[in-house]
Amino acid sequence: MPELMKTPLNAAHRALNAKMVDFGGWDMPVQYPAGIIAEHEAVRTKAGLFDVSHMGEIRVQGPGALALVEHLTPNAVSKLAIGQVHYTAFLYENGTFVDDLLVYREGEQEFLLVVNAGNSDKDFAWVQKHAPAYDCTVVNESPITGQIALQGPLSVQILQPLTKTPLDPIGYYFFTHGEVAGVKCLISRTGYTGEDGFEIYCAAGDAGRIWNAVMEAGKPQGLMPAGLGCRNTLRLECKMALYGHEIDDGIHALEAGLGWIVKLDKGEFIGREALLAAKSAPAPRKLVGFKTLEKRDIARDHMPVVQDGKPIGLVTSAAPSPTCGINLGLAYVPTELAKTGGRIQIEIRGRAVDAEIIPTPFYKRQK
Amino acid sequence: MFPADLKYTKDHEWLKPAGDGTALVGITHYAQDALGDVVFVDLPEAGASFAQGEEFGTVESVKTVSELSMPSAGEVLDVNATLADHPEVVNEDPYGKGWMVKIKLTGDLAGLLDAKAYEALVSAESH
Numbered sequence: 001m002p003e004l005m006k007t008p009l010n011a012a013h014r015a016l017n018a019k020m021v022d023f024g025g026w027d028m029p030v031q032y033p034a035g036i037i038a039e040h041e042a043v044r045t046k047a048g049l050f051d052v053s054h055m056g057e058i059r060v061q062g063p064g065a066l067a068l069v070e071h072l073t074p075n076a077v078s079k080l081a082i083g084q085v086h087y088t089a090f091l092y093e094n095g096t097f098v099d100d101l102l103v104y105r106e107g108e109q110e111f112l113l114v115v116n117a118g119n120s121d122k123d124f125a126w127v128q129k130h131a132p133a134y135d136c137t138v139v140n141e142s143p144i145t146g147q148i149a150l151q152g153p154l155s156v157q158i159l160q161p162l163t164k165t166p167l168d169p170i171g172y173y174f175f176t177h178g179e180v181a182g183v184k185c186l187i188s189r190t191g192y193t194g195e196d197g198f199e200i201y202c203a204a205g206d207a208g209r210i211w212n213a214v215m216e217a218g219k220p221q222g223l224m225p226a227g228l229g230c231r232n233t234l235r236l237e238c239k240m241a242l243y244g245h246e247i248d249d250g251i252h253a254l255e256a257g258l259g260w261i262v263k264l265d266k267g268e269f270i271g272r273e274a275l276l277a278a279k280s281a282p283a284p285r286k287l288v289g290f291k292t293l294e295k296r297d298i299a300r301d302h303m304p305v306v307q308d309g310k311p312i313g314l315v316t317s318a319a320p321s322p323t324c325g326i327n328l329g330l331a332y333v334p335t336e337l338a339k340t341g342g343r344i345q346i347e348i349r350g351r352a353v354d355a356e357i358i359p360t361p362f363y364k365r366q367k
Numbered sequence: 368m369f370p371a372d373l374k375y376t377k378d379h380e381w382l383k384p385a386g387d388g389t390a391l392v393g394i395t396h397y398a399q400d401a402l403g404d405v406v407f408v409d410l411p412e413a414g415a416s417f418a419q420g421e422e423f424g425t426v427e428s429v430k431t432v433s434e435l436s437m438p439s440a441g442e443v444l445d446v447n448a449t450l451a452d453h454p455e456v457v458n459e460d461p462y463g464k465g466w467m468v469k470i471k472l473t474g475d476l477a478g479l480l481d482a483k484a485y486e487a488l489v490s491a492e493s494h
Contacts, residue, residue, distance in 0.1 A: 019403075030403075035458075036429045037404045229403065229430050296409050298427045320406045320429055349425075 007053035008146050008207040016225050024118030026054040029227040036229040040322040043193050043234055047152030047218055048226030052199070053207055056120030057145045058113040058127055062136030065109045072130060073103060074253060074262040074269050080105040085173045085190055088261050090115075090126055091271030095252035095278060099123050099243055102190065104175060109136070112186075112201075114147075116243050130270075146207025150214055151197035151226070151234075153365075158218040159198060163187070167198070181213030192231060194238030194365055236317050237363035239289060239330065245301060245316040246287060246330055254278050255332070257287045285313065286338040289360035292327045292346065297353040299329045299346045306347045312337075315346060323363050330360075368396050368486075370462055374438065374476055375485035381462065382438040382479065384472070392438060393466040394426060394457065397489045402428040405457040410446040410467055417441060419474055424467065426457065435467065440474030 004027035013020065018029035029051065031039060042048045060068055069077045075088035082105050090098035099119040104112040115123040124140045131138045150159055156167050165178030165187060175188035185202040202210055215223065232242070239257075241247045247256050254262065254275060262275055292299055298320055305313030318329025333344055340359055345352040373381045379398035383391045399405065407427040417423045417437040424435040446468050449456055457465040480488065 019400075030430070035404045037406075040429075233429060296407055298407060298432065300432065320427070322429065 005054070007051055008204045009051040009053060009148075009211055012208060012211055013051065013225075018225070018227060021228070023054070023228055026117055028054060029225070031227040031229045032225045034224055036227070036233065037322045039224055039226040040230040040233050042222060042224040043152045043195055043226055043230060044323055045153065046222035046224075047150060047154040047158055047197070048193075048224050048230065049211070049214055049218065050149040050151065050226050050228075050231060051147075051207075051211070052149050053146045053204065054117035055142075055147050056115040056117060056123060057141040057147075057201070058115065058124055059106075059110070059139045059141050060113065060127065060131075060136055061107075061110045061139075062134075063109055064134030065111055065136040068127075068131055068134040068136055069103060069111050069113070070267065071134075071269055072127065073101075074266075074271060074275070075103070076263040076266045077103060077105075077111070078266070082107055083174055083176060085175055085188060086261075087173075089247075089253060089258070090123060091253060091269075091275075092249065093270060093274060095254070095271040095274035096249045097243065097247040097251065097253070097256075098126050098249070100241060100247060104186070104188070112141075119243060144204050146202050146204045146210075147199060148202075148207060148210055148214070149191055149193075149197060149199045150218075150223075151191045151193040152195050152223075154218070154221050154223070155195075155197040158214065158221055158223055162213055162217055172196075180210050183209050185210065192240055193234040194240070194361070194363060195234075196365070230322075232317075233319050233322055236319060236328070236330070237321055237323055237361065239360040239362065242317060251332075252278060255283045255285055255287065283335055285332045286335045287316070287330055288333055288338045288357045289362055290329055290331055290344060290346075290355040290357050292329075292353055292355045294353065295327070297346070297348060297355075298327045299348060299353075299355070304347045305331050305333055306345050306352050309352070311347075313344070318346075321362060328358075328362050329355075333357075369482040369489075371482045373462065373482065374479035375482070375488075376436065376438045376479060377488060378436050380436060380438050382476070383466075384476070389444060389469060389471055390439070390441070391466045392468050392470060394433075394435070394461055395485070395489075396461050397492075398433070399458050399461045399465070402426060402431060402433055403458075404429045405454045408450045408454050408457060408467065410450070411443050413443050413445055415443045416473070417443070417470075419478070426454075437470075438479055439470075439472055439476055441470030441472050443468050444471055445469040 299318035
């Protein structure tokens, strides 16, 4: 097995006695000694600090940059103001997912694309493949970039003393450049937890300084280091998609409930024809949220949805929810069954158990 | 981490003979640590009998699930009722308050590991 890749904060995680796992080839903390539930609750009620330096960053720059990113993604890039971010995807011609990503508009002709760690190489190759027709440069900045996510209701109050940049005026899904703990960085009001918070991008070598400064400033207020374990339960409660689960190269954007990132009227983009066709015919399956009815019935990722013993769908992500206190999950089911209040059955270790379709997101923060 | 008075399985259960033909069964410190926060323990009814190695329940954590296999043939005399409302006790005290079932031994303890052998196994698994 090849050696695992390490983020610039690897030693910090080990010093905190994190439990490290192989996450798509990266040596990452799944949890710290406090455990997933305590970390999850810290993010919901106070704050948590995540190392997400494994994420990929691709910078596209030049007179043709806007046209290239418009071609590669279904959301309306031209609508982005400088300093604004949006969620979008790379799609294949058939409308299924290469990956999902964030697009940051750094300038009129400059974009930062933030992609999943496990897809980073594939995504970079995908962008490079389409780039020659456009007058722009494409640079993979993943190896030189650190990323730290501070998430939770106390994020502003923890981070503000460490930066001269006024944080309150930064709107949700906007960003600015500034300094944190004396280190130059991009401060983005985004996240993958459903809470208020910031994703901070910096030079890889500076990540440790930011991590340590934020940990020290936040500790007295209840900030905890938070691992990938709670990152998953947090995003699941908010029905945020995870590549390889809710979305992949076998699911198209409309089935995934991501029609809101698909702007069919914006002009040409890869996957548009397929999604236009899909829109005129009702999707045969739909992503729904469910809860199992018995405490002992805990569904897990990739378990089948069954009817009369036959598989009719698939659980994409499922777990006991620390915030909601129920066993919940997301699943693709035939569209005719995808009604709130409807019953489905999940096969758990050979046993078909009852589940109820419930509204999503399962959790929404009070603003 | 490896109490000397217990017998262990390769699947990370422990068995504690009481000396009167009964024994307590639970999962090891290593097992609870690997699982993380335990949220549910599914245990059999008293009176159920199991062969050595047979699955007798499951333990669910936030991130995963693990089957429990019986360290030695036995009949379940009692289950730990505390775990129904406080499954986290398995994390907090795996060798004490986190026991899972009390059994009447109906077979021998052949094939079980002593503390030293189990420690060696865990040490090999963690590297």
